[in-house]
Amino acid sequence: MAGTGLEWHRVAADADVVEDRPVGVTVGDRSIGLYRLDGVLYALDDICTHEFAILSDGYVEDGCIECPLHQALFDIRTGEAKGPPANGDLATYPVRVEGDDVLVGVPTGAE
Numbered sequence: 001m002a003g004t005g006l007e008w009h010r011v012a013a014d015a016d017v018v019e020d021r022p023v024g025v026t027v028g029d030r031s032i033g034l035y036r037l038d039g040v041l042y043a044l045d046d047i048c049t050h051e052f053a054i055l056s057d058g059y060v061e062d063g064c065i066e067c068p069l070h071q072a073l074f075d076i077r078t079g080e081a082k083g084p085p086a087n088g089d090l091a092t093y094p095v096r097v098e099g100d101d102v103l104v105g106v107p108t109g110a111e
């Protein structure tokens, strides 16, 4: 089905995503990292744009996630690459909370 809509998936319990402790989840083929920063939830692609590393295994520092492999930095709020050797920004996904559930919206028809 072609389309540009969003499909919402429950990925975690709200209480499971805490400050400084990223949570890696999968939605279909996508790996997504969940973050809580100053109380707000964010969802970013979880694979580094440099090589293959799972960013949610890295450290959160000053609003950025640091890649565990070569220490590239990405802004958690925007996905923007902040330092080498990142090869580009990370995709971001909208997040919403319903009751105790965290939902992430992924584009439909775009794999």
Ligand code: FES
Binding pocket: 048, 049, 050, 051, 052, 053, 067, 068, 069, 070, 071, 072, 084, 085, 086
């Ligand atoms: S794999 Fe992330 S910086 Fe190299």
